[in-house]
Each structure stands twice: as C-alpha cells, then as structure tokens.
Amino acid sequence: MKGKISTIEEAKIFVQGATFLGTGGGGFPGEGLRVLQEALDLKGAIEWQDVDDIGDDEIAICTFLMGSTAPMTEEKEAQMVKIGLVNKKYNTNMMNAIEEWEAYTGKKVDIVVPLEVGGSNMPVPMAVATMMGKKIVDGDYAGRAIPEIFQISLQKENISLCPAVSFDKFGNVNIMKSAISLTVAERVGKYLSEVAFGSTAIAGFPITGKELKRLLVKGSVSQAYHVGKLIEEAKGGSAKLEDLLQELGMKKIFQGSVSKKEWQDEGGYYMGYHYMNGEDEFEGQKLKMYFKNETHIVWINDKYIVSSPDLICTIEPDTLQPLRNDDIVEGTRIAVYQKGCFLILKDENIKKYIDPQYFGFDIEYKEV
Numbered sequence: 001m002k003g004k005i006s007t008i009e010e011a012k013i014f015v016q017g018a019t020f021l022g023t024g025g026g027g028f029p030g031e032g033l034r035v036l037q038e039a040l041d042l043k044g045a046i047e048w049q050d051v052d053d054i055g056d057d058e059i060a061i062c063t064f065l066m067g068s069t070a071p072m073t074e075e076k077e078a079q080m081v082k083i084g085l086v087n088k089k090y091n092t093n094m095m096n097a098i099e100e101w102e103a104y105t106g107k108k109v110d111i112v113v114p115l116e117v118g119g120s121n122m123p124v125p126m127a128v129a130t131m132m133g134k135k136i137v138d139g140d141y142a143g144r145a146i147p148e149i150f151q152i153s154l155q156k157e158n159i160s161l162c163p164a165v166s167f168d169k170f171g172n173v174n175i176m177k178s179a180i181s182l183t184v185a186e187r188v189g190k191y192l193s194e195v196a197f198g199s200t201a202i203a204g205f206p207i208t209g210k211e212l213k214r215l216l217v218k219g220s221v222s223q224a225y226h227v228g229k230l231i232e233e234a235k236g237g238s239a240k241l242e243d244l245l246q247e248l249g250m251k252k253i254f255q256g257s258v259s260k261k262e263w264q265d266e267g268g269y270y271m272g273y274h275y276m277n278g279e280d281e282f283e284g285q286k287l288k289m290y291f292k293n294e295t296h297i298v299w300i301n302d303k304y305i306v307s308s309p310d311l312i313c314t315i316e317p318d319t320l321q322p323l324r325n326d327d328i329v330e331g332t333r334i335a336v337y338q339k340g341c342f343l344i345l346k347d348e349n350i351k352k353y354i355d356p357q358y359f360g361f362d363i364e365y366k367e368v
Contacts, residue, residue, distance in 0.1 A: 001219060001222045002047055002048065002049050002138070003046075003138065003221070003222050003225060004045045004046060004047040004048070004156060005040070005046045006045045007036055007131065008033075008040060010127070010160055011036040011037065011046075012033060012035060012228075013225065013228035013231075014036070014224060015029050015032045015123055015222075015223045015228070015275055016029075016228040016322060017113065017224040017225055017226065017227035017230075018032070018119055018122045018123060018224040019032075019118065019119035019322040019324065020029065020227055020228075020322035021046055021117045021118075021223070021224055021227055021311065022117050022118035022122075022144065022145040022313075022324070023144050023145050023296075023308075023312055024293075024294045024295040024312070024313075024314055024328075025118060025145040025146075025147065025291075025293040025294035025303050025324060025325065026116055026119055026121045026122070026144075026294070026324070027065055027118045027119050027121040027124070028119055028120050028324075029119030029120065029322075030221060030254040030286055031119075031120040031124065031291050032118075032120035032121075032122070032123035032127075032348065033130065034091075034125050035120070035123065035127040036127045038092065038131065038319065039127035039128075039129060040127075041131075042128050042131050045130075046126055046127060046130045047108050047136065048126070048136060048138050048221050048222075049136070050137070050138055050215075051133065051191045051212055051213050051216050052087070052213060054077075054111060054135060054137060054209045055209050055367050056208060056209045056210035056213075057209060057210075058063075058110035058111055058135075058208065059107055059108065059110050059111070059208065059209075060109075060110065060111035060112070060113050060137075060206070060207050060208070060209065060211075061101060061109045061111070061112060061196065061203055061204070061205065061206055061351070062095040062114070062115050062125075062204060062205040063097055063098055063110075063112060063114075063115075063118065063125045063128065063201060063202065064114065064115035064125070064200075065120070065189060065199040065200070066149070066166075066189045066192075066199060066200055066202050067194075067196070067198050067199030067200060068330045069194030069197065070092065070136060073103060074196075076197050079197070079288060080197050083210065088169040089169070090167070090170075091169060092127075092128065093167050093168060093201040094122070094124055094125060094128045094203070095203075096126045096167045096173075096201065097165045097202060097203035098112065098134075098177070100164075100165040100203070101164070101203040101204070102209075104175055105163060107206075109115075110134060110209075111134060111135045111136070111137060111209070111212065111218070112125050112126070112135070112136065113125070113139070113205075114126065114140040114325040115141050115142065115149065115205075115281060116141065116144065116145045116146055116152075117140055117142065117143060117145055117220055117224055118143040118145040119322075119324070120170075120256055120263075122220075126183075127222070128226055132212050133361070134240070137221075138218065138220070138222050139151045139218045139221060140214035140216075140217050140220045140221070141154055141205075141215070141216070141217060142217060143220045143342035143344075144308075146354060147292045147293035147294055148183075149161065149182060149185065149186050149189065149202075149231055149348065150183055150186060150327070150353050151354040152219055152310075153215050153217050153342075153347075153350060154217070155347075155350045155353065156215060156344065156350060157214070157215060159207055159211070159215070160178075160182075160205075161182060161202075161204040161205055162185065162204060162224060162363065163177055163204070164185070164203060164204025164206070165203045166189060166200045166201070166202055167200065167201050167203075168192070168195075168196035168199070168200040168201070169196070169198075169199075169201075170210045172192075172195070172200075174192055176188060176189075179232065180222055181297070185204075188266065190268035193268055194268050215344075216357065217344060218297065218342075218354055220342070223248070227248065231315075235315070235320050236283065241315070241320060241335075242335075242337075244357045247355065249339060249340055249368075250313070250338070250339045251337060251338055253298065253305060253306065253337065253338050253339050254276065254278060254282050254287045254300060254334075255281075255282050255286065255317055255333075256277050256282055256334065257259010257276060257277060257279065257332065257333045257334070258329065258330050258332045259277050259330065260274075260330060261273070261275070261276040261328065261329060261330055262275075269292050270292070271291065271292045272287040272291060273288055273289065273291070274277070274288070274291070274325075274328055274334075274356070275288055276288075276289075276334065276336075279333075285300055286301055286349055287299065287300050287303075290359070290361075291325045292359060293353055294308075294319070294325070295314065295325060296308040296312070296356070296359055297356055297363070298312055305354065305355075306338045307365055308341075308359075308368055309345040309346065309350070309351055309354045309358045310337065310338060310340050310355075310367065311337075311340075312336075312337075312338060313336070314334050314335070315335050315337070316332070316333060316334065317333055317334070317335040318333070333354075339368065340367065340368040341368075346367070351365070
C-alpha cells in the first residue's frame with residue numbers, strides 16, 4: 001500500500017503506532033520523531049510504496065540499531081568518560097552506515113528497509129531513506145520488534161547479514177565481511193554495541209528486489225500509521241481504544257499496575273520480569289511478563305497466555321501513551337494487548353528462534 005507523512009503531527013501519529021506495535025522495544029520514540037522532522041524539513045514528505053512496484057534487480061539494504069535498551073548507570077557513564085566516549089559526532093548514524101556500505105561494496109543502494117517495527121527502528125530508516133533519495137516500501141522484516149537479528153522473515157531463505165557495516169555515534173566504523181551464521185553475526189554486532197555503551201547502527205542484509213517481494217513482512221508501515229490514528233481517535237474520547245483495535249484482531253488481556261520489576265543488563269540485552277496486580281475487570285488477578293528487550297511471554301494467575309512471535313503491546317490506560325519496557329517502573333499503570341503476528345513469522349525456520357522454548361521456557365507456543 002502507498003502512503004506518506006507530510007507534517008510533524010502525522011509523524012507523531014506514526015511514531016505512536018510504531019511504538020505501540022514495538023512490543024516494549026524498537027528504539028526510542030523521541031529519536032524517531034527527531035529524524036522524521038529532519039527528513040520533513042529537507043524533503044517535505046516521507047513516502048512509501050507497494051513492494052510489488054519495485055524492480056527485481058534493485059538492491060535493498062536493511063539498517064537498524066543494535067544494542068541494549070537498559071537504562072544508563074553512573075558507573076557506565078564514568079567508564080565512557082575514562083575511554084573518551086564523550087562526543088557523539090554522528091546523531092543519525094544509520095545514514096553513515098549505508099554510505100560506508102556503498103563505499104565498501106561499490107554498489108548503489110536503491111531501497112532501505114527497516115529491520116523491525118518500533119518508535120525509532122522503523123521511522124529512522126524511513127527518514128534516512130528519504131534524505132538519501134532511496135525508496136521505501138510498505139514493510140519490514142519482523143512486523144514487531146525483536147531482540148536478535150535472526151528472528152526475522154529473511155531466515156526463511158537463510159539470507160546473510162554480510163557484508164555489513166557497523167557505525168556508532170562516536171564514529172567507530174567496522175566492516176563485517178562474513179559470518180558463519182546469523183547467530184554469530186548477532187554476537188559480533190552485540191559486542192560492538194557494548195563497546196559503544198549503547199547502540200551501533202548496522203547496514204546489511206543486501207538482497208534484490210525479487211527476493212524482497214518474497215520475504216518482506218508486507219503492510220507493516222501502513223499498519224503502524226493506522227494504529228497510531230486509532231490511538232489518537234481514542235484520545236479524542238469518541239471510542240475506547242480496546243473497541244477500536246478489535247478491527248485489527250487486537251484484544252486487551254489485562255490492566256493493572258506494576259507491583260515489582262526485576263531486570264538485568266546481560267550480554268547487550270535488557271532482560272527481566274514485570275509483575276502486575278489487576279484493576280477494574282481484572283481486579284484480584286496477577287500478571288507476569290518476561291522481556292528480553294521486548295516483551296515475549298505473559299502469564300496470568302500463573303497460566304501461560306500469549307508469547308512471541310505474537311505481539312504483546314503495552315500502553316498507559318489514561319494517557320494512552322505507548323510504553324516501552326525501560327519506561328515501566330514499579331507503580332506504572334499498564335493496559336496489555338495481544339495481537340497475532342504476521343503469517344510469515346510462523347514459518348518454522350523463523351518461529352523456532354522466537355517462540356518460548358527459544359527463550360528457555362518449557363512452554364509450547366499457541367497461536368493468538
């Protein structure tokens with residue numbers, strides 16, 4: 001489906017929807033909005049097209065941020081100062097990563113594809129594509145946010161990340177010529193992000209337009225924009241969000257406040273549990289959510305309810321502000337929604353890397 005964003009108000013709506021569908025991760029919404037504003041100022045509009053309208057021989061590249069979403073600590077800040085990581089020279093470093101990829105390979109990128117849905121990890125690649133004069137298609141590779149780069153639709157045909165470029169905001173640049181698997185490439189990328197004490201921009205997964213037509217999670221850009229509009233409509237008070245989201249097959253499964261949060265920053269991932277006490281129609285019930293950057297499993301009253309690859313989306317019920325896992329603290333009020341994932345994510349070559357058993361739980365995935 002074709003579409004465009006022409007104003008900062010429309011950009012806010014888009015980021016709102018992408019953040020909600022980002023399942024608790026997917027980057028910082030403020031960063032997404034900042035770069036969309038840059039693109040609007042420079043080009044006037046951000047436009048996307050149907051993937052079937054592109055040429056089979058065109059080259060698509062994927063750019064994304066890799067790193068932990070864990071909160072910054074005083075200890076980390078002191079370490080950064082000690083080794084000289086104090087001046088971020090490249091705020092929109094996805095653009096630099098693509099430029100370095102083109103310089104290294106000698107090839108011209110025609111299309112830029114987001115890896116995933118999220119507050120910055122979908123909007124920023126789209127804004128970067130616009131500023132660089134590249135095409136945007138209506139889709140990404142996950143239809144949600146994911147913690148590991150091999151949990152994507154490209155796994156269906158074992159597409160390689162390499163050659164790939166890592167470019168952090170301080171200007172550290174690395175070329176990954178090859179990797180024996182996507183799981184190894186993930187580890188290498190995570191280590192590079194840990195060096196930068198946050199995240200690094202990656203440009204990789206080069207494929208042709210013909211391959212893109214087979215492997216894209218189609219319609220996710222338009223869906224994020226539509227969900228953002230539904231949230232905005234609910235803010236206006238004309239209808240309840242839970243009623244509006246029914247058209248997308250989304251269902252509210254819990255509402256309450258966080259009684260306890262457990263988390264750790266481990267291996268470049270923000271991991272832990274949220275514990276909630278129910279309110280209103282969920283009074284007397286208890287919910288537990290497991291997250292690894294994004295939310296992946298929900299239990300209610302100790303019973304498994306929903307898990308990845310299906311979506312678990314969180315929002316503050318009064319303000320209707322979508323919540324990321326690093327926003328959530330003890331006392332935060334949350335409405336929790338579930339949504340079935342895009343069909344391609346249920347392919348066994350993909351699902352096995354993002355179902356409960358992959359995360360170490362003795363749980364058999366059941367579809368929403």
